[in-house]
Amino acid sequence: MTRRRTGRRPGRHDTREEILAAARDRFADGGYDGASVRQIATRAGVDPALVYHYFGTKESLFRAAIGAPIDPAAVFPRIWAGDPAELGERIVRTFLGIWEDPTTGPAVRATVRSAVANDRSARLLREFFATQVVRRIVHELGDGTPEEGALRTSLVASQLFGVALARYILQLPPLADVPVETVVTAVAPTVQRYLTGDVAAPEPPPSAQSNG
Amino acid sequence: MTRRRTGRRPGRHDTREEILAAARDRFADGGYDGASVRQIATRAGVDPALVYHYFGTKESLFRAAIGAPIDPAAVFPRIWAGDPAELGERIVRTFLGIWEDPTTGPAVRATVRSAVANDRSARLLREFFATQVVRRIVHELGDGTPEEGALRTSLVASQLFGVALARYILQLPPLADVPVETVVTAVAPTVQRYLTGDVAAPEPPPSAQSNG
Numbered sequence: 010m011t012r013r014r015t016g017r018r019p020g021r022h023d024t025r026e027e028i029l030a031a032a033r034d035r036f037a038d039g040g041y042d043g044a045s046v047r048q049i050a051t052r053a054g055v056d057p058a059l060v061y062h063y064f065g066t067k068e069s070l071f072r073a074a075i076g077a078p079i080d081p082a083a084v085f086p087r088i089w090a091g092d093p094a095e096l097g098e099r100i101v102r103t104f105l106g107i108w109e110d111p112t113t114g115p116a117v118r119a120t121v122r123s124a125v126a127n128d129r130s131a132r133l134l135r136e137f138f139a140t141q142v143v144r145r146i147v148h149e150l151g152d153g154t155p156e157e158g159a160l161r162t163s164l165v166a167s168q169l170f171g172v173a174l175a176r177y178i179l180q181l182p183p184l185a186d187v188p189v190e191t192v193v194t195a196v197a198p199t200v201q202r203y204l205t206g207d208v209a210a211p212e213p214p215p216s217a218q219s220n221g
Numbered sequence: 222m223t224r225r226r227t228g229r230r231p232g233r234h235d236t237r238e239e240i241l242a243a244a245r246d247r248f249a250d251g252g253y254d255g256a257s258v259r260q261i262a263t264r265a266g267v268d269p270a271l272v273y274h275y276f277g278t279k280e281s282l283f284r285a286a287i288g289a290p291i292d293p294a295a296v297f298p299r300i301w302a303g304d305p306a307e308l309g310e311r312i313v314r315t316f317l318g319i320w321e322d323p324t325t326g327p328a329v330r331a332t333v334r335s336a337v338a339n340d341r342s343a344r345l346l347r348e349f350f351a352t353q354v355v356r357r358i359v360h361e362l363g364d365g366t367p368e369e370g371a372l373r374t375s376l377v378a379s380q381l382f383g384v385a386l387a388r389y390i391l392q393l394p395p396l397a398d399v400p401v402e403t404v405v406t407a408v409a410p411t412v413q414r415y416l417t418g419d420v421a422a423p424e425p426p427p428s429a430q431s432n433g
Contacts, residue, residue: 125338
Protein backbone atom coordinates (compact mmCIF):
# COMPACT_ATOMS: atom_id res chain seq x y z
CA MET A 10 0.00 0.00 0.00
CA THR A 11 1.49 3.33 -1.06
CA ARG A 12 1.12 5.98 1.64
CA ARG A 13 2.58 9.31 0.49
CA ARG A 14 1.31 12.69 1.50
CA THR A 15 2.58 16.07 0.48
CA GLY A 16 4.92 17.69 2.96
CA ARG A 17 4.92 14.87 5.49
CA ARG A 18 7.26 11.92 5.64
CA PRO A 19 5.75 8.64 6.83
CA GLY A 20 7.35 7.49 10.07
CA ARG A 21 6.83 5.75 13.38
CA HIS A 22 4.97 8.68 14.89
CA ASP A 23 2.50 9.07 12.03
CA THR A 24 1.75 5.36 11.99
CA ARG A 25 1.10 5.30 15.72
CA GLU A 26 -1.22 8.31 15.45
CA GLU A 27 -3.05 6.75 12.52
CA ILE A 28 -3.62 3.56 14.47
CA LEU A 29 -4.98 5.63 17.38
CA ALA A 30 -7.30 7.58 15.06
CA ALA A 31 -8.56 4.34 13.52
CA ALA A 32 -9.04 2.87 17.02
CA ARG A 33 -11.09 5.91 18.12
CA ASP A 34 -13.31 5.51 15.05
CA ARG A 35 -13.85 1.80 15.57
CA PHE A 36 -14.32 1.90 19.36
CA ALA A 37 -16.75 4.83 19.05
CA ASP A 38 -18.75 3.18 16.26
CA GLY A 39 -18.67 -0.49 17.22
CA GLY A 40 -18.03 -0.33 20.95
CA TYR A 41 -15.13 -2.06 22.68
CA ASP A 42 -16.48 -5.57 22.22
CA GLY A 43 -17.56 -4.92 18.63
CA ALA A 44 -14.21 -3.57 17.46
CA SER A 45 -11.34 -5.89 16.53
CA VAL A 46 -7.63 -5.18 16.28
CA ARG A 47 -7.80 -6.57 12.74
CA GLN A 48 -10.48 -4.01 11.71
CA ILE A 49 -8.50 -1.19 13.33
CA ALA A 50 -5.33 -2.28 11.54
CA THR A 51 -7.18 -2.43 8.20
CA ARG A 52 -8.60 1.04 8.71
CA ALA A 53 -5.13 2.38 9.58
CA GLY A 54 -3.61 0.57 6.59
CA VAL A 55 -1.16 -1.46 8.66
CA ASP A 56 -0.60 -5.06 9.63
CA PRO A 57 -2.33 -6.18 12.87
CA ALA A 58 1.11 -7.30 14.12
CA LEU A 59 2.19 -3.65 14.08
CA VAL A 60 -0.78 -2.70 16.28
CA TYR A 61 0.23 -5.35 18.81
CA HIS A 62 3.85 -4.21 18.49
CA TYR A 63 2.94 -0.62 19.42
CA PHE A 64 0.18 -1.23 21.96
CA GLY A 65 0.50 -4.77 23.30
CA THR A 66 -3.20 -5.60 23.77
CA LYS A 67 -6.59 -4.43 22.58
CA GLU A 68 -7.22 -3.16 26.12
CA SER A 69 -4.11 -1.00 26.23
CA LEU A 70 -4.85 0.25 22.70
CA PHE A 71 -8.26 1.35 24.00
CA ARG A 72 -6.62 3.13 26.96
CA ALA A 73 -4.23 4.93 24.61
CA ALA A 74 -7.12 5.85 22.28
CA ILE A 75 -9.02 7.69 25.01
CA GLY A 76 -5.87 9.04 26.68
CA ALA A 77 -6.37 7.19 29.98
CA PRO A 78 -3.12 7.58 31.90
CA ILE A 79 -3.74 4.61 34.20
CA ASP A 80 -4.63 0.98 33.76
CA PRO A 81 -7.74 0.00 35.76
CA ALA A 82 -6.62 -3.64 35.61
CA ALA A 83 -3.47 -2.69 37.54
CA VAL A 84 -5.04 -0.19 39.95
CA PHE A 85 -8.19 -2.07 41.01
CA PRO A 86 -6.57 -5.06 42.76
CA ARG A 87 -4.63 -2.66 45.03
CA ILE A 88 -7.84 -0.79 45.87
CA TRP A 89 -9.73 -3.97 46.62
CA ALA A 90 -7.00 -5.42 48.86
CA GLY A 91 -7.54 -4.30 52.46
CA ASP A 92 -10.32 -3.51 54.91
CA PRO A 93 -13.68 -3.44 53.05
CA ALA A 94 -14.87 -0.70 55.42
CA GLU A 95 -12.15 1.59 54.03
CA LEU A 96 -12.88 0.88 50.37
CA GLY A 97 -14.39 4.33 49.81
CA GLU A 98 -11.34 5.99 51.33
CA ARG A 99 -8.91 4.04 49.13
CA ILE A 100 -10.94 4.81 46.01
CA VAL A 101 -11.13 8.55 46.70
CA ARG A 102 -7.43 8.76 47.61
CA THR A 103 -6.37 6.83 44.49
CA PHE A 104 -8.64 8.92 42.25
CA LEU A 105 -7.41 12.23 43.69
CA GLY A 106 -3.82 10.99 43.40
CA ILE A 107 -4.26 10.59 39.65
CA TRP A 108 -5.64 14.14 39.31
CA GLU A 109 -2.98 15.68 41.60
CA ASP A 110 -0.07 13.96 39.84
CA PRO A 111 1.78 16.31 37.44
CA THR A 112 1.98 13.59 34.76
CA THR A 113 -1.40 11.86 34.92
CA GLY A 114 -3.39 14.94 36.04
CA PRO A 115 -3.19 16.87 32.76
CA ALA A 116 -3.99 13.67 30.84
CA VAL A 117 -7.25 12.95 32.70
CA ARG A 118 -8.19 16.63 32.55
CA ALA A 119 -7.75 16.57 28.76
CA THR A 120 -9.81 13.37 28.47
CA VAL A 121 -12.71 14.80 30.50
CA ARG A 122 -12.57 18.18 28.74
CA SER A 123 -12.69 16.45 25.38
CA ALA A 124 -15.61 14.21 26.44
CA VAL A 125 -17.59 17.24 27.62
CA ALA A 126 -16.90 19.16 24.42
CA ASN A 127 -17.54 16.46 21.88
CA ASP A 128 -20.04 13.65 21.52
CA ARG A 129 -17.70 11.11 19.99
CA SER A 130 -15.21 11.50 22.85
CA ALA A 131 -18.10 11.17 25.29
CA ARG A 132 -19.13 7.93 23.58
CA LEU A 133 -15.57 6.59 23.91
CA LEU A 134 -15.43 7.53 27.59
CA ARG A 135 -18.83 5.86 28.20
CA GLU A 136 -17.60 2.73 26.48
CA PHE A 137 -14.38 2.78 28.53
CA PHE A 138 -16.37 3.25 31.72
CA ALA A 139 -18.80 0.43 30.90
CA THR A 140 -16.23 -2.15 29.80
CA GLN A 141 -13.10 -1.30 31.81
CA VAL A 142 -14.56 0.05 35.05
CA VAL A 143 -18.14 -1.15 35.61
CA ARG A 144 -17.42 -4.77 34.69
CA ARG A 145 -14.52 -4.93 37.12
CA ILE A 146 -16.43 -3.35 39.98
CA VAL A 147 -19.51 -5.51 39.43
CA HIS A 148 -17.20 -8.52 39.52
CA GLU A 149 -15.51 -7.33 42.74
CA LEU A 150 -18.80 -6.45 44.48
CA GLY A 151 -19.89 -10.04 43.94
CA ASP A 152 -23.33 -10.01 45.55
CA GLY A 153 -26.30 -8.12 44.11
CA THR A 154 -27.42 -8.09 40.49
CA PRO A 155 -25.18 -6.72 37.72
CA GLU A 156 -27.77 -3.92 37.28
CA GLU A 157 -27.40 -2.91 40.93
CA GLY A 158 -23.60 -3.08 40.69
CA ALA A 159 -23.65 -0.90 37.58
CA LEU A 160 -25.88 1.69 39.27
CA ARG A 161 -23.59 1.72 42.33
CA THR A 162 -20.57 2.21 40.06
CA SER A 163 -22.14 5.08 38.13
CA LEU A 164 -23.12 6.78 41.41
CA VAL A 165 -19.49 6.53 42.54
CA ALA A 166 -18.45 7.97 39.17
CA SER A 167 -20.88 10.87 39.62
CA GLN A 168 -19.25 11.86 42.92
CA LEU A 169 -15.67 11.33 41.76
CA PHE A 170 -16.13 13.13 38.43
CA GLY A 171 -17.98 15.84 40.34
CA VAL A 172 -15.05 16.39 42.69
CA ALA A 173 -12.70 16.46 39.69
CA LEU A 174 -14.91 18.97 37.90
CA ALA A 175 -15.36 21.21 40.94
CA ARG A 176 -11.78 21.02 42.23
CA TYR A 177 -9.58 20.73 39.14
CA ILE A 178 -11.58 22.09 36.21
CA LEU A 179 -14.07 24.71 37.48
CA GLN A 180 -11.86 25.25 40.56
CA LEU A 181 -14.74 26.17 42.83
CA PRO A 182 -13.58 27.62 46.13
CA PRO A 183 -12.94 26.39 48.75
CA LEU A 184 -12.99 22.78 47.44
CA ALA A 185 -10.25 23.70 44.96
CA ASP A 186 -7.96 24.92 47.76
CA VAL A 187 -8.37 22.56 50.72
CA PRO A 188 -5.83 19.75 51.29
CA VAL A 189 -6.42 16.41 49.58
CA GLU A 190 -7.05 14.77 52.95
CA THR A 191 -9.94 17.14 53.66
CA VAL A 192 -11.59 15.98 50.45
CA VAL A 193 -10.89 12.33 51.26
CA THR A 194 -12.47 12.65 54.70
CA ALA A 195 -15.55 14.41 53.35
CA VAL A 196 -16.15 12.30 50.24
CA ALA A 197 -15.04 8.77 51.28
CA PRO A 198 -18.27 8.00 53.22
CA THR A 199 -20.29 8.91 50.12
CA VAL A 200 -18.35 6.50 47.93
CA GLN A 201 -18.51 3.82 50.62
CA ARG A 202 -22.30 4.14 50.82
CA TYR A 203 -22.77 4.09 47.05
CA LEU A 204 -20.75 0.87 46.81
CA THR A 205 -21.88 -1.08 49.85
CA GLY A 206 -24.68 0.81 51.58
CA ASP A 207 -28.35 1.45 51.02
CA VAL A 208 -29.04 3.00 47.62
CA ALA A 209 -32.16 2.57 45.55
CA ALA A 210 -31.49 -0.56 43.55
CA PRO A 211 -33.36 -0.91 40.28
CA GLU A 212 -35.67 -3.92 39.98
CA PRO A 213 -33.75 -6.88 38.60
CA PRO A 214 -34.90 -7.94 35.13
CA PRO A 215 -37.48 -10.77 35.06
CA SER A 216 -34.88 -13.36 33.99
CA ALA A 217 -32.92 -12.81 37.21
CA GLN A 218 -36.04 -13.40 39.29
CA SER A 219 -37.14 -16.64 37.69
CA ASN A 220 -36.15 -19.94 39.28
CA GLY A 221 -35.06 -21.44 35.98
CA MET B 222 -21.07 58.09 20.07
CA THR B 223 -21.14 56.86 16.49
CA ARG B 224 -21.47 53.09 16.32
CA ARG B 225 -21.47 51.88 12.72
CA ARG B 226 -20.15 48.59 11.48
CA THR B 227 -20.02 47.21 7.99
CA GLY B 228 -22.88 44.94 7.08
CA ARG B 229 -24.69 45.13 10.40
CA ARG B 230 -27.44 47.53 11.43
CA PRO B 231 -27.41 48.64 15.04
CA GLY B 232 -30.55 47.51 16.83
CA ARG B 233 -32.05 46.28 20.09
CA HIS B 234 -30.54 42.82 19.75
CA ASP B 235 -27.00 44.04 19.12
CA THR B 236 -27.15 46.44 22.03
CA ARG B 237 -28.33 43.73 24.39
CA GLU B 238 -25.56 41.40 23.21
CA GLU B 239 -22.97 44.14 23.57
CA ILE B 240 -24.07 44.82 27.12
CA LEU B 241 -23.81 41.10 27.88
CA ALA B 242 -20.32 40.91 26.32
CA ALA B 243 -19.21 43.92 28.36
CA ALA B 244 -20.73 42.37 31.49
CA ARG B 245 -18.83 39.10 30.91
CA ASP B 246 -15.59 41.06 30.57
CA ARG B 247 -16.14 43.09 33.70
CA PHE B 248 -17.48 40.27 35.91
CA ALA B 249 -14.63 37.99 34.80
CA ASP B 250 -11.95 40.64 35.37
CA GLY B 251 -13.24 42.47 38.44
CA GLY B 252 -15.49 39.89 40.04
CA TYR B 253 -19.14 40.46 40.85
CA ASP B 254 -18.52 42.89 43.69
CA GLY B 255 -15.78 44.73 41.78
CA ALA B 256 -17.85 45.33 38.65
CA SER B 257 -20.36 48.17 38.46
CA VAL B 258 -23.29 48.66 36.12
CA ARG B 259 -21.79 52.05 35.24
CA GLN B 260 -18.48 50.45 34.12
CA ILE B 261 -20.33 47.82 32.12
CA ALA B 262 -22.46 50.49 30.44
CA THR B 263 -19.35 52.53 29.60
CA ARG B 264 -17.62 49.51 28.09
CA ALA B 265 -20.74 48.73 26.02
CA GLY B 266 -21.02 52.37 24.97
CA VAL B 267 -24.54 52.82 26.37
CA ASP B 268 -26.23 54.71 29.17
CA PRO B 269 -26.50 52.84 32.52
CA ALA B 270 -30.27 53.43 32.37
CA LEU B 271 -30.40 51.22 29.29
CA VAL B 272 -28.66 48.40 31.18
CA TYR B 273 -31.27 48.65 33.94
CA HIS B 274 -33.98 48.84 31.30
CA TYR B 275 -32.89 45.57 29.70
CA PHE B 276 -31.81 43.61 32.77
CA GLY B 277 -33.44 45.12 35.83
CA THR B 278 -30.67 44.61 38.38
CA LYS B 279 -26.94 43.94 38.49
CA GLU B 280 -27.77 40.47 39.79
CA SER B 281 -30.05 39.57 36.91
CA LEU B 282 -27.52 41.04 34.46
CA PHE B 283 -24.96 38.66 35.98
CA ARG B 284 -27.36 35.73 35.58
CA ALA B 285 -27.97 36.65 31.93
CA ALA B 286 -24.21 37.06 31.35
CA ILE B 287 -23.43 33.50 32.43
CA GLY B 288 -26.62 32.07 30.91
CA ALA B 289 -28.11 30.90 34.23
CA PRO B 290 -31.74 30.01 33.50
CA ILE B 291 -32.90 30.28 37.10
CA ASP B 292 -32.70 32.86 39.85
CA PRO B 293 -31.15 31.47 43.04
CA ALA B 294 -32.82 34.27 45.00
CA ALA B 295 -36.23 32.95 43.92
CA VAL B 296 -35.46 29.24 44.22
CA PHE B 297 -33.63 29.12 47.55
CA PRO B 298 -36.46 30.24 49.86
CA ARG B 299 -38.67 27.43 48.51
CA ILE B 300 -35.91 24.90 49.13
CA TRP B 301 -35.29 26.13 52.65
CA ALA B 302 -38.97 26.12 53.62
CA GLY B 303 -39.94 22.73 55.02
CA ASP B 304 -38.50 19.89 57.08
CA PRO B 305 -34.75 20.45 57.58
CA ALA B 306 -34.26 16.67 57.49
CA GLU B 307 -35.47 16.67 53.87
CA LEU B 308 -33.31 19.56 52.72
CA GLY B 309 -31.02 17.28 50.69
CA GLU B 310 -33.99 15.72 48.96
CA ARG B 311 -35.49 19.10 48.01
CA ILE B 312 -32.13 20.34 46.70
CA VAL B 313 -31.50 17.27 44.54
CA ARG B 314 -35.07 17.26 43.19
CA THR B 315 -34.95 20.98 42.35
CA PHE B 316 -31.51 20.67 40.72
CA LEU B 317 -32.53 17.67 38.61
CA GLY B 318 -35.76 19.45 37.67
CA ILE B 319 -33.73 22.28 36.12
CA TRP B 320 -31.64 19.81 34.08
CA GLU B 321 -34.66 17.72 33.01
CA ASP B 322 -36.71 20.74 31.91
CA PRO B 323 -36.68 21.22 28.10
CA THR B 324 -36.18 24.98 28.47
CA THR B 325 -33.72 25.32 31.33
CA GLY B 326 -31.89 22.02 30.69
CA PRO B 327 -30.13 23.04 27.48
CA ALA B 328 -29.22 26.41 29.04
CA VAL B 329 -27.43 24.91 32.07
CA ARG B 330 -25.78 22.31 29.85
CA ALA B 331 -24.41 25.10 27.63
CA THR B 332 -23.18 27.06 30.67
CA VAL B 333 -21.34 24.05 32.13
CA ARG B 334 -19.92 23.00 28.74
CA SER B 335 -18.63 26.50 28.17
CA ALA B 336 -17.09 26.67 31.68
CA VAL B 337 -15.29 23.36 31.11
CA ALA B 338 -13.99 24.44 27.70
CA ASN B 339 -12.83 27.93 28.52
CA ASP B 340 -11.11 29.58 31.44
CA ARG B 341 -12.96 32.87 31.32
CA SER B 342 -16.33 31.11 31.44
CA ALA B 343 -15.04 29.02 34.34
CA ARG B 344 -14.04 32.20 36.16
CA LEU B 345 -17.54 33.63 35.63
CA LEU B 346 -19.17 30.44 36.91
CA ARG B 347 -16.87 30.43 39.98
CA GLU B 348 -17.79 34.03 40.69
CA PHE B 349 -21.50 33.24 40.27
CA PHE B 350 -21.18 30.27 42.58
CA ALA B 351 -19.29 32.24 45.24
CA THR B 352 -21.53 35.31 45.27
CA GLN B 353 -24.99 33.99 44.32
CA VAL B 354 -24.96 30.49 45.80
CA VAL B 355 -22.38 30.16 48.60
CA ARG B 356 -23.33 33.43 50.29
CA ARG B 357 -26.99 32.43 50.39
CA ILE B 358 -26.33 28.94 51.71
CA VAL B 359 -23.88 30.17 54.36
CA HIS B 360 -26.54 32.63 55.45
CA GLU B 361 -29.21 29.93 55.59
CA LEU B 362 -27.02 27.42 57.43
CA GLY B 363 -26.54 30.01 60.15
CA ASP B 364 -24.34 28.12 62.60
CA GLY B 365 -20.71 27.24 61.85
CA THR B 366 -18.06 29.52 60.40
CA PRO B 367 -18.43 31.01 56.91
CA GLU B 368 -15.42 28.86 55.88
CA GLU B 369 -17.21 25.71 56.98
CA GLY B 370 -20.41 26.77 55.23
CA ALA B 371 -18.48 27.46 52.03
CA LEU B 372 -16.80 24.04 52.15
CA ARG B 373 -20.17 22.37 52.74
CA THR B 374 -21.63 24.24 49.77
CA SER B 375 -18.78 23.33 47.44
CA LEU B 376 -19.09 19.66 48.48
CA VAL B 377 -22.80 19.80 47.58
CA ALA B 378 -21.83 21.41 44.26
CA SER B 379 -19.34 18.62 43.58
CA GLN B 380 -22.06 15.98 43.95
CA LEU B 381 -24.72 17.90 42.01
CA PHE B 382 -22.41 18.91 39.16
CA GLY B 383 -21.12 15.34 39.17
CA VAL B 384 -24.62 13.93 38.70
CA ALA B 385 -25.24 16.47 35.93
CA LEU B 386 -21.97 15.57 34.22
CA ALA B 387 -22.52 11.81 34.51
CA ARG B 388 -26.25 11.79 33.68
CA TYR B 389 -26.76 14.62 31.19
CA ILE B 390 -23.39 15.32 29.57
CA LEU B 391 -21.30 12.13 29.56
CA GLN B 392 -24.51 10.05 29.83
CA LEU B 393 -22.87 7.23 31.76
CA PRO B 394 -25.09 4.17 32.00
CA PRO B 395 -27.12 3.32 33.98
CA LEU B 396 -27.24 6.68 35.82
CA ALA B 397 -28.26 8.36 32.56
CA ASP B 398 -31.27 6.06 32.17
CA VAL B 399 -32.80 5.50 35.63
CA PRO B 400 -35.85 7.54 36.74
CA VAL B 401 -35.24 10.90 38.42
CA GLU B 402 -36.60 9.52 41.70
CA THR B 403 -33.95 6.79 41.75
CA VAL B 404 -31.29 9.49 41.58
CA VAL B 405 -33.03 11.55 44.26
CA THR B 406 -33.19 8.57 46.64
CA ALA B 407 -29.54 7.68 46.08
CA VAL B 408 -28.04 11.17 46.17
CA ALA B 409 -30.20 13.08 48.69
CA PRO B 410 -28.49 11.56 51.77
CA THR B 411 -25.12 12.69 50.39
CA VAL B 412 -26.28 16.28 49.99
CA GLN B 413 -27.95 16.18 53.42
CA ARG B 414 -24.71 15.02 55.06
CA TYR B 415 -22.57 17.60 53.26
CA LEU B 416 -24.88 20.38 54.45
CA THR B 417 -25.70 19.36 57.99
CA GLY B 418 -23.69 16.25 58.89
CA ASP B 419 -20.13 15.46 59.85
CA VAL B 420 -17.64 16.64 57.23
CA ALA B 421 -14.06 17.73 57.82
CA ALA B 422 -14.29 21.44 58.58
CA PRO B 423 -11.22 23.51 57.80
CA GLU B 424 -9.60 25.29 60.74
CA PRO B 425 -11.08 28.77 61.09
CA PRO B 426 -8.61 31.53 60.25
CA PRO B 427 -6.69 32.99 63.24
CA SER B 428 -8.79 36.19 63.23
CA ALA B 429 -11.96 34.18 63.94
CA GLN B 430 -10.28 32.48 66.92
CA SER B 431 -8.90 35.57 68.60
CA ASN B 432 -10.94 37.22 71.33
CA GLY B 433 -10.28 40.72 69.96
